[in-house]
Amino acid sequence: MLAVIVPANNEEAAIGMCLRAVAAAACWPGLQGEPVLVIVVLDACTDGTAGVAVKAGALIISVEARNVGIARSEGARLALALGARWLAFTDADTVVAPDWLHEQMSLCSDAVCGTVGVSDWGAYGEPMRRHFAATYTDADGHQHIHGANLGVSAQAYQRVGGFAPLASSEDVALVRALEAIGARIAWSAAPRVVTSARHVFRAPGGFGATLVRVSEAHAVNAGATA
Structure with missing residues (x-):
């Protein structure tokens, strides 16, 4: 079994589209019918995210952490307990x-780090x-790490x-x-995802926060040269 x-x-506003895409990926013929478990970790949710996730067929668990590391960890813990061999x-x-x-599975690695595209700036x-186009490496061999496009074998995940x-x-x-244990990591642009460029981000050091910092730096530079 694979787990997402x-x-x-x-x-609530975004996760429906996300889960529809995950459901399509779970049915890809190349997986040869291997079951895919989808787990949504509700972290301090106060809106209708849970209802959307349940309607989409996902398994839901709840935490009150406001911490993405804890949320991902709890989701992985449940997936491993249920027998997942790969965590996406x-x-x-x-x-x-x-x-x-x-594409993640076909790379035959302990972990896969993929790239991201942006749907709407x-x-x-x-x-x-x-x-972004000038500075971001969207090609094999990149060195980007995104929680939005990451996969790891259950064995490697547990080892670290x-x-x-x-x-x-x-x-x-x-x-x-x-990397420290010598795991085989594929730095690949083959597993594709598209994410948002929203100003209201969740993780203080994540992709959204990075975009805000770059945007502010550009504004300061533009003001200095005006």
Whole structure:
């Protein structure tokens, strides 16, 4: 069995699209019918995220941590207890490609670090899109780490003790721990996901926060040269 774990903090508006995409990936012919368990970890949710997740057929658990590292860890703990051999992680505001899981598995690695695309730059506008295109490596051999596009074997995950209880960069800490034990890590652009470029982000050091910092730096530089 494979497992997909999605942490969510008040994601009622976005998670439906995420879970529909995950469901499509779970049915990809290349998986040859292997069962896929989808777990949504409700972290201090006060909206209708739970109802959307249940309607989509996901298994839900709840934590009151407001901490993505803890949320991912709890989802992984349940998946392992239920017999998952592979743990795939994405985010509630992210849409995975139909062959996402298949591409992760086909790389025959202990872990897979994928890249992200952005669906709509919104208020960031064209300057940010150009900056991202110029500075982000969306190709095999990249060195990006995204919790929105990450997979790891159950065995490797357990060897390093899983996710640390970090409010951000929990994905980076996990991959660094895997590197330290000599795990085979595929830095691949084959498993595709598209995520949002929203200003209201959940993890203080995550992708959304990074975009805000880059945008603010650009604004300061533009003001200095005006």
